[in-house]
Amino acid sequence: MIADGERQSLEAALAESEEHDGSMFLTGALDAAFSYSPGHRRELRDFRLKDQTELDLHLAGANVFDHETRADWLGVFMNRTxxxxxxxxxxxxxxxxxxxxLLVEGPGAGSVRVIFRSPPQPKRAAPVPGTDVETLDGKALHQFASLFMLAEDETDLLEASVHQLPGGARRALRQVGQSVVEASWSIEGSLTARGRDVQPVVISPTGAARLVHAVGEQAAETxxxxxxxxxxxxxxxxxxxDFQPxxxxxxxxVVPPDxxxxxxxxxxxxxxxxxxRFRITTIYPSGDYSYQRRSYVLEGIEAAMDSDLLDLL
Structure with missing residues (x-):
């Protein structure tokens, strides 16, 4: 963390520099200069992102050679995303x-790199230090990354997440997953938004295949x-x-964006x-009623001291 006075001075300098051509070079230089200070780098990142959410992906794997991959595969992946x-x-x-x-920056240096970024609001409000800001497209980009992250290691929660999605979203996600599987890409990157730490993201062919399977599976009981x-x-x-009854x-x-x-x-x-209030989904894989998986999606929540829901229990 950095002191409030230092933060205010940094924000004032950045705001003034933004009015002049070449401001991107100044923020880039400051980012390099503050590499030793996570607090300073976070302030710079928050100033740059404002109300945007960013998913920075680096493609590697069997079909990436010397920072190059097939343009048609990359184009299909970007369009489906x-x-x-x-x-x-x-x-x-x-x-x-x-x-x-949805905006895209790239491909860029470093393996085959592509950056997806939610569009800014037409009129941006002055950023408030420490405030979390996500627009509708930012929430959707966040949810997109979350689903692939769940596909890597949280099978039950992945199923709960996709069962709440409308049909159009499930079909579109299946196509993105198929793109990764067909190209045999191993994707690593990061997800970030204002007021948030950078979170690592991994999209492997195995995880993408799990997502393709999950969006096609039907819930048995809810x-x-x-x-x-x-x-x-x-x-x-x-x-x-995590919830402890x-x-x-x-x-x-799973916690929906709202x-x-x-x-x-x-x-x-x-x-x-x-x-x-939770929606509980029970799935019987392959029709085997001797084995079941149960998953939970939050539908509503209140702090116990303020809750009127206790009377309904």
């Missing part, structure tokens, strides 16, 4: 239409249930929280007690 983020944004907003605005307990952890990058075993639940601020607020309080 833009379509998937658009469909996710429509699902988040509950709209049938959404004007796509129920909605109120559960009292405590928020036991919150992971922004994966959109997942008052009785019984703890579980992990509930993430509520979960973060409860997790940030000394008292983490809460009442949540």
């Amino acid at each position: 833009a379509q998937a983020v658009k469909e996710l944004a429509k699902g988040i907003a509950g709209k049938e239409r959404h004007t796509p605005g 129920e909605s249930k109120l559960i009292a307990g405590a928020v036991d952890g919150w992971t922004w990058s994966k959109s997942v929280m 008052s009785t019984g075993r703890g579980f992990r639940a 509930l993430q601020e509520s979960v973060a607020a409860i997790n940030g309080q000394p008292d983490h007690d809460a009442v949540g």
Whole structure:
């Protein structure tokens, strides 16, 4: 962390430099100069991003040679990614239409590099230090990255995440996953937004294949249930929280974009007690009713001290 006075001086200098040509070179030089200071680098990153969310990907693998890959494969991947983020944004907003605005920077140096960035708001508000800001497209890009991260190591939560998505988003995600599998890419990169630490992202052919399988699987049984307990952890990058019921075993639940601020607020309080409404999905793989997988998606949550839901338990 850096002192408030130093932060204000840095922000004032950056704001003034932004009005002149070549400001990008100054921020680049400052980024290099402050490489020893995570606090300074975060301030510079927040100033650059403002209300944008950024997914920085480096493609490698069997079909990347000397920082080169086939243009048609890369073009299909970028187009399908833009379509998937658009469909996710429509699902988040509950709209049938959404004007796509995902930006791309690259390909750039370093393996085959491509940077996806949500578009800025037409009129940006002055950034407030430490404030988390995500636009609709930013939330969709975040959800896109979260799904691939879950595909690497959280199979049950991946299934819970995709079952809540509208059909258009599921079809678009399947196509992106197929692009990665067909090109045999191993993708590493990072996800970041204002007020957030940089989170590593990995998209492997194996993980992409899991996502393709998950979006095609059908839920067997679903129920909605109120559960009292405590928020036991919150992971922004994966959109997942840990929940410990008052009785019984703890579980992990997917947190939709519109509930993430509520979960973060409860997790940030000394008292983490809460009442949540969860959609519980039970899946019987390959029709085998002797084995089942259960997953949870948060539908609503309130801090226990403020909750009217306790009366419904």
